Amino acid sequence: MRDTAKHQGLRNQLISVLQQKGINDKRVLQAMQSVPRHLFLESGFEDFAYQDKAFPIGAGQTISQPYTVAFQSQLLQVKPDDKILEIGTGSGYQTAVLCKMGAKVFTIERQIELYKKTSKLLAALRYNPRVVSFGDGYKGLPTDAPFDSIIVTAGAPYIPQALMAQLKIGGRLVIPVGEDTQIMTLLVRSSETHFEQQEFGDFRFVPMLEDKNR
Numbered sequence: 001m002r003d004t005a006k007h008q009g010l011r012n013q014l015i016s017v018l019q020q021k022g023i024n025d026k027r028v029l030q031a032m033q034s035v036p037r038h039l040f041l042e043s044g045f046e047d048f049a050y051q052d053k054a055f056p057i058g059a060g061q062t063i064s065q066p067y068t069v070a071f072q073s074q075l076l077q078v079k080p081d082d083k084i085l086e087i088g089t090g091s092g093y094q095t096a097v098l099c100k101m102g103a104k105v106f107t108i109e110r111q112i113e114l115y116k117k118t119s120k121l122l123a124a125l126r127y128n129p130r131v132v133s134f135g136d137g138y139k140g141l142p143t144d145a146p147f148d149s150i151i152v153t154a155g156a157p158y159i160p161q162a163l164m165a166q167l168k169i170g171g172r173l174v175i176p177v178g179e180d181t182q183i184m185t186l187l188v189r190s191s192e193t194h195f196e197q198q199e200f201g202d203f204r205f206v207p208m209l210e211d212k213n214r
Contacts (some may be wrong), residue, residue, distance in 0.1 A: 001124065003036040010050035011037070017052055018070050025074040031100035032070060037063075039125060040093040059111040061206055063091040064153060068203060075174045075186050075200070076149045078103050085144070085166065086129075087137035088153035088208070092118040096127040098151075105129035106144050108137050110209060137208060140166045147171060154208035155182040164195065176205045 015033050023029060038049035040063060045055045054062045072094070076084065080102035089095055089109035095118075098105045107129050109115040115134040122129060131144065137152070138160045145166035152163070152175040159175055167173055167189045176182030184200040 001039050003039070007036060007038055007050075014050045014052065014066055018067060021052075021067055023067070023070040023074055025070075025077075027078065027101050028070050028073045028097070031073075031097045032066065035093065035096045035100055036125075037066065037093055040091040040096070040121070057091045057114070058117075059113045061090055061111060061114060063093055064205070068205075069094050069097060071184065071200075071203075072151055072153070072174050073097055073101070075184070076151060076172055078149065082148040083144075083146075085141060085147040085150045085163075086153065087140070087150065087163070089118050089132060090114060090153060092122045092127070094151070094153055095122060095129055095132075096125065099127040099129060103149075106131040106133070106141055106147070108133045108135050108141065110135065110137060138162060142166060149173070150175075152176065152208065153205070155179070155205035156208040159185070159187065164189070176203050179207075180204075 011033050015029050038046045041049050052066050054065045057063050078101045082103045084098055084103045084105050086107040089107040095105055095107050119132045140162045146168040147166055148168055148171050150163050150173045155176050169189050171189050173187040175185050177185045181202050182205055184203050186198045187195045189195050
């Protein structure tokens with residue numbers, strides 16, 4: 001698992017692209033400049049790893065395009081030691097970016113193939129999320145709640161009440177909502193019963209699948 005000067009140079013070019021697209025959170029950019037995305041892809045895609053594109057990673061899933069990772073991470077407004085729940089570990093790339101930003105990451109994956117593969121990869125690369133769990137993302141992790149932020153990396157047909165309930169007051173939930181095309185949605189919990197909602201345009205994600213463990 002090599003990370004060369006060439007890879008670093010390609011990451012620098014990617015960061016310039018992200019800045020041109022409006023990503024301005026320095027901590028997001030620094031993390032993505034550091035995390036070797038090519039190591040989260042199948043070897044056949046390595047030469048394309050720093051293009052701003054999504055790629056298949058097996059089990060019908062994809063690694064999100066870098067702009068999407070950056071956009072969601074920027075919406076989270078991550079602070080060091082934030083306790084973040086990630087729904088959809090996938091390749092582990094978004095997990096690694098959040099870990100690099102100093103977050104305490106709790107992540108759930110519902111595809112057993114990816115769960116096993118990505119758990120080993122994150123450990124080998126020494127990104128150390130607090131929890132990597134196999135389970136139903138719609139249910140979250142109530143035993144570890146509440147969370148400072150929750151990020152969903154799959155298209156949800158609706159916003160799960162369980163995730164809203166696991167958010168701290170003042171916490172941020174970033175979730176793409178919709179069927180074929182999703183609207184990137186931010187919920188900020190302003191009280192026990194009230195959430196403020198903002199929308200940030202169309203994105204495309206693989207669907208968030210339900211009832212895996214019933």
